[in-house]
Amino acid sequence: DAKTTQPPSMDCAEGRAANLPCNHSTISGNEYVYWYRQIHSQGPQYIIHGLKNNETNEMASLIITEDRKSSTLILPHATLRDTAVYYCIVRVSSGTYKYIFGTGTRLKVLA
């Protein structure tokens, strides 16, 4: 199963773009990259996912490198409510389709 590597923590000024990197160098061809976030004492919240093309939704953008070995989650205008732990996850694409959560990046948005 592919593993992910993320920086343990990052700070971002309110109103600026937050760029959260993730390394998944062992990802296989049919495994998707998912991003979730978890605010203290709540369950993980789905943000976005992708296979090889860049994706955008109302919450964020996902940029996946051409070799698929890494990706970046972009929150275009971070707010204080975006302070959370962000998880980059590779999803097993058969069987249980379970998530393999790493330790995530603790993003702190500063006023």
Next chain:
Amino acid sequence: DVKVTQSSRYLVKRTGEKVFLECVQDMDHENMFWYRQDPGLGLRLIYFSYDVKMKEKGDIPEGYSVSREKKERFSLILESASTNQTSMYLCASSPYLDQPQHFGDGTRLSIL
């Protein structure tokens, strides 16, 4: 919006008790999952169910069982609670196995 509701946010039980954790989803999803989350270990899959009365073991099923009698409800049972089962328990559901999973807010269970 998908709503996954876990019956308790906090629960305290004693060693040896039989413990029931309940999860209900309101989106008619086929698949439901139980994970536990521990510091430094991430999420670990305990069991999942892809249909009523169907279940599959995850990575750490020992000491747990599950029940899915109705599509919307998935129960996790600790047969004889032990202190090493103190954890945050998260329930999730998805319409198909390859679709994003949506999580409840979790139950923080303490076994004394």
